[in-house]
Amino acid sequence: xxxxxxxxxxxxxxxxxxxxxxxxxxxxxxxxxxxxxxxxxxxxxxxxxxxxxxxxxxxxxxxxxxxxxxxxxxxxxxxxxxxxxxxxxxxxxxxxxxxxxxxxxxxxxxx
Amino acid sequence: xxxxxxxxxxxxxxxxxxxxxxxxxxxxxxxxxxxxxxxxxxxxxxxxxxxxxxxxxxxxxxxxxxxxxxxxxxxxxxxxxxxxxxxxxxxxxxxxxxxxxxxxxxxxxxxxxx
Numbered sequence: 001x002x003x004x005x006x007x008x009x010x011x012x013x014x015x016x017x018x019x020x021x022x023x024x025x026x027x028x029x030x031x032x033x034x035x036x037x038x039x040x041x042x043x044x045x046x047x048x049x050x051x052x053x054x055x056x057x058x059x060x061x062x063x064x065x066x067x068x069x070x071x072x073x074x075x076x077x078x079x080x081x082x083x084x085x086x087x088x089x090x091x092x093x094x095x096x097x098x099x100x101x102x103x104x105x106x107x108x109x110x111x
Numbered sequence: 112x113x114x115x116x117x118x119x120x121x122x123x124x125x126x127x128x129x130x131x132x133x134x135x136x137x138x139x140x141x142x143x144x145x146x147x148x149x150x151x152x153x154x155x156x157x158x159x160x161x162x163x164x165x166x167x168x169x170x171x172x173x174x175x176x177x178x179x180x181x182x183x184x185x186x187x188x189x190x191x192x193x194x195x196x197x198x199x200x201x202x203x204x205x206x207x208x209x210x211x212x213x214x215x216x217x218x219x220x221x222x223x224x225x
Binding site: 031032034036042043044045046051089091093096097098099100101102103104 | 159
């Protein structure tokens with residue numbers, strides 16, 4: 001059974017600081033890995049998708065890396081803003097498209 | 112990208128009653144997924160809903176408790192039956208965009224059972 005762990009569980013930083021969120025998974029036979037953002041009272045928004053054959057993906061201030069062999073992914077958010085405050089979830093899928101989620105990292109960016 | 116509408120957005124229900132949650136997608140999709148997010152926890156897959164066949168349930172979830180319908184390629188319902196306070200959670204439906212592998216989620220249904 002796939003186990004996904006996210007560290008830290010919570011993070012509070014001043015505005016402008018870079019964020020580093022970690023995700024680890026036990027079964028390296030994944031199809032892809034996705035990072036989501038969850039805002040209170042709202043659903044999930046897909047931020048980045050990394051296919052198993054890729055090493056990283058970038059979108060604006062966001063960069064996600066994937067080391068499949070060691071079962072790790074890292075999400076970097078550059079120059080954080082208060083609007084980045086949310087819970088960030090890491091999820092891995094196998095060929096059946098079912099997702100296994102981590103418990104999330106709750107980020108607070110202080111103005 | 113797929114746009115998913117879920118109804119209701121929230122509800123407060125009495126113990127022993129049932130609630131049906133609707134999920135509408137703006138495009139035809141083969142598989143729809145139902146997830147549960149209990150307070151303070153991450154998402155857990157309840158079942159996969161395929162059009163024209165029985166839903167496939169994950170370990171720990173049964174059809175009698177969470178019956179699912181999938182009448183066409185754009186719509187699905189999840190019923191939470193004989194509710195107890197332990198069923199208080201956010202229930203989300205999602206679809207997968209096969210070409211890109213991206214998963215899209217509805218805004219969720221926040222259920223409180225008294």
